[in-house]
Amino acid sequence: MQIVKLGGSVITRKGGFEKANSPALRALCKEIAYARKKSREPLIIVHGAGSFGHPHVLKYKIRNGVRTPLQAQGFAKTHQSVQKLSALVASELMRAGVPCASIPPLAIVRTKNKKITEFCTDAIDSLLSLGITPVLYGDVVIDDALGGCVLSGDAIISALAKKARRLVLFTNVDGIYAGKALVREINSKNAPSILMHVGNSNHADVTGGMRGKLLELLKAKKPAFIANGSKPHVVRNVLLGKNAVCTRIN
Ligand SMILES: Nc1ncnc2c1ncn2[C@@H]1O[C@H](COP(=O)(O)OP(=O)(O)O)[C@@H](O)[C@H]1O
Ligand SMILES: [Mg+2]
Secondary structure, three states: OEEEEEOHHHHEOOOOOOOEOHHHHHHHHHHHHHHHHHHOOOEEEEEOOHHHOHHHHHHOOOOOOOOOHHHHHHHHHHHHHHHHHHHHHHHHHHHHOOOEEEOOHHHHEEEEOOEEEEEOOHHHHHHHHOOOEEEEEOEEEEEOOOEEEEEOHHHHHHHHHHHOOEEEEEEOOOOOEEOOEEOOEEOOOOHHHHHOOOOOOOOOOOOOHHHHHHHHHHHHOOOEEEEEOOOHHHHHHHHOOOOOOOEEEO
């Protein structure tokens, strides 16, 4: 099984407000469908929120908790917005030939001080055994200390990693750069020096951007690949385990 993340930076226009990048999403879903058919390997899809989640989180200031009625409204708006994006993702996957169903993380995950304390994976497991691809996403969830918090797609991947053989994260760059050079492999030895080069996103990304992604993947203890989701041949090759430009994290 592979867990595949569709980065918010690929499937949405991160500079905008609730703007999907429909051509990129469609192309990505086609390649995923192709690779899935060819390899016959089941997938779990996780997608980011991009311009559907981050602007609400910033506007209503719900990054560090949900306490006031206004923040409660922000929590609800954020959830509604990421659900809308997930419906778009699911319909593009179905159109490309991948039977899938979107599961709201809000309904199956709880956190305490932003750390996952409960993750009920029954629905994910049951869908997989029916041959249906589960789709999860960056969402707001109930937090037993903070009221609510934002759970990134990257954190979901790391929490589900033990179910998978490998993790593949598609984003809007070819991988992780140290200065101008693309780093082809990151392991526990070179990670500290590479982390010095890794920052957030160019756009609003309330979940830590590339830095947050790398930190989650180092925790995951499964081979992980960060690759460019706007390059169809790269998507196909990475999913099929063929040579492709990307960063591998061990
Ligand atoms: N060292 C780095 N290598 C690659 N990207 C980096 C680095 N430091 C910061 N970034 C930024 O991280 C962005 C990808 O993270 P993010 O926007 O969170 O993607 P996603 O939407 O896929 O989660 C890149 O577009 C880039 O602007
Ligand atoms: Mg991100």
